[in-house]
Amino acid sequence: MLAESRRLSTLLGLLFGLAGMGSSSAAIALPLMGADFGISVGTAIWTISLYTLMLAVTTAVYGRVSDLVGVRIPLMVGIGLMTGGALVAAFAPTYSVLLVARLLQGAGAAAVPTLGVAVLSARYAGPVRGLALGRLAATAAAVSCMGPLVGGIVEHAFGWRAVMALPILGALVLPLIWRALTGEGTGASLDVLGAVLVAATAAGLVLLVQSPSTGLVVALVGVFLMVFGAPAVAWRMRRRPHGFLPVSVVRNPAVVRSAIAASAIPASWFALLIGVPAVLVAEGWEPWQVGLLLVPSAAVALFVPRFAGPLIDRIGPAAAIAAATVGASVALLLASLGAQLVSAPLLGFVVAVVTVIFGIGQPALSAAVGDAVHEDVRGVALGVATLFFLVGGSVGSAVVGGLGEVVGLPLSLAALAVVPLLGLFVLAPQLRTTRVPG
Template sequence: MGAVGVVDVVNLQDSRRISILLGVLFGLTGMGSASAAIAVPLLAEDLETTVGLGTWTITLYALMLAVATPIYGRVADLVGVRLPLMVGVGLMTAGAVLSAAAPSFEALLVARVIQGAGAAAIPTLGVTVLSARYDGPVRGLALGRLAGVAAALSCLGPLLGGLVEAQLGWRAVMALPIFGLLILPFVWRALHGGGTRAKLDIVGAVLVAGTSAGLVLLIQSPSTGWIVALAGVLLLVLGVPAVTMQVRRRPQGFLPHEVITNSVVIRSAIAAAAVPAAWFGILIAVPAVMIGHGWEAWEVGLLLAPSAVVGLVVPRIAGPFLNKYGAARALAFAGVNAAVSMLVASIGAENESAWALAVAVLFTTISFGVGQPALMASVGDAVHVDVRGVALGVATLLFLVGGSVGSAVVGGLGDVYGMPRSLLVLAVLPVLGIVALVPMLRSAAPAVR
């Protein structure tokens, strides 16, 4: 074998090891929502609140994942990946411990905010490492493997959470993400430490966080009342023009002008956001429906466990699919799949069909396994390397805001209009995403023929 061939093999082996480890770390952030979702009906009863309000533990976690993600991406551009990833994993661990020890529902919500703020480091920095370390087909395979492992662990979250809850209670379920600390030593050498040392746009970060929070508060307000709805409206009305002004004032700030005016970045992120919306929505809906009809938490987890197998298989399909058909078509496929999964889930919730709900989770897993690496590949190729970290952060912000929107729709509308109708609302989002993709689909050509 020639020198080039040896290098390719070593590079492929290295990408496999690093992407799996980062996928496990990413999966633990997903488990922070997936395993916690199984416990929502149980913690709501124990802390004397409703299931609708209990879903705020998922919504706030997902929201912090979204709004803190670009901060980590920008910090990584400035100082490298090592420090922000270490800080993020530390905060995630602290939040998990505080969640397990929370004496009240209000304290639990604060702990979940801390946990989400820490976990936000992992999605962006994980893909930043892979995007910087590999290229071409190896990068596509690595990103697909990252998403697949993450999805598999997230799918196992309900089962693991149900088993842990049965033995140790819901508080132990909240502590599961602490195992992320064990992964850091094994990926440390792959994390680059250099950066540009530029200044961080704190004002821009706060404005984006507040505007994103306004959207989620408004969507989930049906379960919480008019005060939350008013707060959401005010944050949106004030936040959108303020963010616009900040971008004009600081074109190289938190939201670089060249990134947010890049149509590929924005269209790809909007289309991909429907995938986590479906994912977070169904993770809340399935336990709520089945536990409400007498199932134990571990039984619900067992019902969803086959999707973990699908999550492991998807990378073998996602990588070649992405390389052959390109990111735009992969995103369109993920969107169609997400819409179908929500329709099936709605039917399952209406008819109390465990099998239909399990099939819907399988479809959603496929969408996540294809859509997330397609988004990262699309954005990574569309921007200059100097702003790749922040571009991936902005894309992941929109991607994960979709997750908080999904949980907000189910939590906000589920109690008022029922789970089947709330899932139908989520089925509309992928259709809107595909509409946003149309210009890209028209001009797209397969990456490899």
């Protein structure tokens, strides 16, 4: 079983990483893409923002669908949309077509993080599950770290359109994991109205978070969706407590506290993936050189599962999340110093540290949520947790991209260091009530 879990978690982590590479490698292509379509780089950033939006919004949808029909069909649909969207993006004749393609790509990529974790959580238990979840997170982090380097090399050799096509590689992984995917669920019907309301409210939250770097109109749309969407979701939950968003998940303190606290981890991760290249490119570095700086982080990520799983089993998921949030805060302060000094070695070291933190925090969140809910709602619970996780990433990119333009990257990174400590405060009641295993 250990060998099987190693293979399956590595393949699912590769898929997860390819989904993340949809942002990290595509960012390298923005200048040439903008030049081809006659638009500014600021406008071209919408190809990243819309991808991230759909990635976050549809995670809970995939999670709930997997509860009802099993993992096989929604994962197949997700990978199909991800690869199809990448193919359309690569051949998009206009910028409008490219934006639609990126929406489809993001909607498909959202299936991977939620359903990958759901597969491992349902298939394994105990230390084997901890190792598998750790390996998934580590492989995903390693592939994402390689995004700027791979994107830079591919763009240099074949142009920006080839970079957009990279997620097509996900289709090659699906046949290798097909037999491990279950097609069994509860058989209940999907609460379509509930799904639409949750997706709209989640879209409002993500747009509001991204508004510092995308403008007032986006902020107003986000506020509108949240003001009308949140009460509508609450109404729907009262009408159908076992519908799309089960009351048992929303009222589960372990799920809510763990998800909110852990969202600080991708905030630091995405902040550095955007901030570090910005600092070094401004100093004259080429994108591929920045990618080389991140290669050691990818190598470090591959060793994280050796201790992440046993650590989570020994101290418990809640304590592991707490440790990761403290580490994220310290890392952001070090990154602020590195950006101020323009120290490439220090920035490279901090990215490696945050890679380790990500490799601990993400599987700890999955373990905390998976242990806290019944298997009938595990998919949607993991989807909600992943939604918070991705919103955290949006916070990190928004603070660096928005606040960074006003006060500079060093101060914006220092300000972001407060977010993990807020997460630790939210998690504190969970730490007091959770008994450490062993």
